[in-house]
Amino acid sequence: MSDHWYGTAAAVVTLTFDVDAESPILAQGRGYARHATTMSHQAYGPDVGLPRILAMLDELGVPATFFVPGWVAEQRPGLAASIADRGHEVAHHSYSHRPPTSMTPEEERADFERGLAVFDAQGVEITGHRAALWEASWQTAALVAEHGLLYDSSLMGDDRPYRVPTESGDVVELPVHWSLDDWEQYAFLPAPHVGSVIESPAKALELWRAELDGMRHYRCLFNLCVHPFLSGRPGRALALRRLVEYALECGDVRFARCREVAQAAAADRSLPVRPPRPPAVDPGIYPG
């Protein structure tokens, strides 16, 4: 037996679902609330996609992690609990889905804490965090540590878990990547402008299988991020099912909630350490 985060597996799969509903659209401008079609496009996520995905996970018998903005949990009171009740993990995905890089440090802190407070009030236990739009600031990891959470999942500095030391203690980073996200493959909206090409589910499946095979070769964390309003649609849900079935057939892949991977990684002494340090930039070289 290994005391490494991956145990005896060639690759570990964390299926993660960002339950964003209307929040990423409203974060681009309150005025989009007037667009009935766009709002219905987003509401499809919690209303239609989420139940379908929960049923599918039950059938497949694999655990998952759902990142929920506090605003979404607040607007739909039973949502977070209904996910946790099925045995899945609910994690913190900001309050408003406005990205940290667009806020002052004080605004980021306020948004972070308001999100946590929602889950607290709903009795949902939180151990991890993912920044809105994956646009973390350099203080994000410290906020995660300061509030007693175990892990963050917003950075791209590796394809295996790593340790991020902060002034409030260490955080385990479960890194993400654009290529393991369904947004780049499926998202399309004219207003606000989101995406320009709609790929077929077969292409997304091909891409993700190739990455899973590569990660089995290099012993990585396959941290897939999909959205109920995108991958909850019929043809895409079947492609996601096929991906999970393929991973199960591999025989060397373990499925886990993010929390469990983070716990194993926190106990792994060989984990790489990557301090959250911005590059030193000379204003004489790089213009503002």
Add this chain to the structure above:
Amino acid sequence: MSDHWYGTAAAVVTLTFDVDAESPILAQGRGYARHATTMSHQAYGPDVGLPRILAMLDELGVPATFFVPGWVAEQRPGLAASIADRGHEVAHHSYSHRPPTSMTPEEERADFERGLAVFDAQGVEITGHRAALWEASWQTAALVAEHGLLYDSSLMGDDRPYRVPTESGDVVELPVHWSLDDWEQYAFLPAPHVGSVIESPAKALELWRAELDGMRHYRCLFNLCVHPFLSGRPGRALALRRLVEYALECGDVRFARCREVAQAAAADRSLPVRPPRPPAVDPGIYPG
């Protein structure tokens, strides 16, 4: 026999054709009328694509629904009747193809009523509506109900018909989606800028077959939207034919006009209800 909207079918297919001609381009600016090539690109739809599609539907023996802007029906007087005469449904697709989200409520109403008046004057019976660019406002459904129409087909809140209650009565929504539209797969124009990638018909066919298979699995409405100026071209018309042939071979798919699906859905007591309600947005959270 079931009294559900789908009857005994695994999925219902509504083939819908948006006969937009020049209108979506002119809606982006009157000045494009000076662009002879762009105007010819759009005129191809009613002049070449439409007759080809009508002949193909005859050969295949499947019914369809044609959404026509009032302005187009006015500019080409015989067009709407020639569609209805072949046994297909003609439906309301605004007057000018300007999207409701770009208009005041009064402008939307005026455009809606001017469109209806054109069909009235031409003796074409209308029972359904689709918003221009699928950009419905929150009052769109109420306008549909107020004018005695049975259904709308502009929202994305489900992949099965649902009921939209309004102050003027209920409307059946036959939801659409970007992934079941040929615009995202084929449209390309430099001025105005429309699309940036031209997919092969084989890719569109793969995408739509995957979605149809998913919808057969989940018992949905495969509400395909194609445009004569795009899918009327030779290679794409053959791909569309292959899609229809595939659906016919499935044996568990029913083809219907939108009107018939809406009638069956209106009589289905188990239909989900989704009120047309904008999300409550706090200006302190989401900037304007």
Add this chain to the structure above:
Amino acid sequence: MSDHWYGTAAAVVTLTFDVDAESPILAQGRGYARHATTMSHQAYGPDVGLPRILAMLDELGVPATFFVPGWVAEQRPGLAASIADRGHEVAHHSYSHRPPTSMTPEEERADFERGLAVFDAQGVEITGHRAALWEASWQTAALVAEHGLLYDSSLMGDDRPYRVPTESGDVVELPVHWSLDDWEQYAFLPAPHVGSVIESPAKALELWRAELDGMRHYRCLFNLCVHPFLSGRPGRALALRRLVEYALECGDVRFARCREVAQAAAADRSLPVRPPRPPAVDPGIYPG
């Protein structure tokens, strides 16, 4: 024997090459002349791609038509003649490659006549014209007729030749389309921004074969437009060769220069007639 433009063929192929060199880039701004890499990217067309394509056409034994801007013919004095000497047709592609829709009628006329004058001075016989960027104005066809040319190849109103009546006489239109152009499949440049995806030659081949098969089904003109700076590259040149070989194997496809198709079409009494007439636009409906 038929007296139709297509004779006994199921489809007619006109291979056309737009030998643009630096002109479309300079038309976007004189300043790009300072970009050495971008200029070399364009010069590759006449310097490397063109000789490769001419050799390939010799090997395959098929005729083609080369649309050359007058400015390009002027900058590279022997170029037009070297094409004509191989038995191919040279046609008029504006002087500067600025699109007619960006010019006043006087500017368009001046540019048109300056282009013709270059070919006149070089002793190259011209019988047809293609507007820069395929952005014809409503007077373009009349300019073609007035100067005694037989055909234009810039509009998209059909997928078969058609007759365009003008005050100076009739013009035969050999219509083009974005899907039969290699620009949308292959072009990529960051400055000026051109294209965002580079497709594989296998995808372009799949797309064009699908369109050719559709055109054989519907008896159309497969009027392919490729660019030596794009399709002259090694992998793409082989894909083009495979397309030609496929068309030859079909047994029902005829290859011809544009001039010959235009002559046959001019003599075909059943040719559709499409007057060059802008749509009537009410400023009260469509904003400026």
Add this chain to the structure above:
Amino acid sequence: MSDHWYGTAAAVVTLTFDVDAESPILAQGRGYARHATTMSHQAYGPDVGLPRILAMLDELGVPATFFVPGWVAEQRPGLAASIADRGHEVAHHSYSHRPPTSMTPEEERADFERGLAVFDAQGVEITGHRAALWEASWQTAALVAEHGLLYDSSLMGDDRPYRVPTESGDVVELPVHWSLDDWEQYAFLPAPHVGSVIESPAKALELWRAELDGMRHYRCLFNLCVHPFLSGRPGRALALRRLVEYALECGDVRFARCREVAQAAAADRSLPVRPPRPPAVDPGIYPG
């Protein structure tokens, strides 16, 4: 034996890696240093992708060339030497990764010389150069010659090496092209906006194999440019390995460092000569 640059090979492959790290992002604005996720996305290149690629090249037994901006070599002191120690070539890729076309001639010279000075101080021998973003100016080749370097690899005027005469002597150009770059296939970032589609490794492999086959047919230089932060990811690294294995199986392909190809090309008297000369542009024809 041939005295041509390609010797007895049908095609020569130069695997080149641009080790850009954070520099291309900072060149678009110093403010991006605040974006922790974006910076981690770039740091992945030298931290994770580079060691993986170096190990893979060892296993495959093929040599490569690494283009490194001086700023990157300075920020990570051991990096350039660790590449050279494995038997690969390190080459000059500007100091700051700001493109020459965005600088004055004096700024370009200062950036060029500052980059060279870094490698000089680190004892890394440099014989070639590649302009940042492949946006060379017309003086770039002269700077290369003046500083005693043998070759440049930034232009696109051919798909075989060519000679660029300058006032400071001749330079061998090893031309690049957008289609042989992994940026166009894989790069995606929302801020700064980079790319809009993420292709599957299978598609990139298909594209590059097609181009390699074309280059074997036409006897060209397959000058592939990939980035550790992109192609160092697991699934893409396996696709790159498969490409190399395919090239090795061909039996007629030679792998070489850029330096060796440049030396052979410099000695090849039949090499084409392409003077670095901007096109003559009349301000009356092309607006500013």
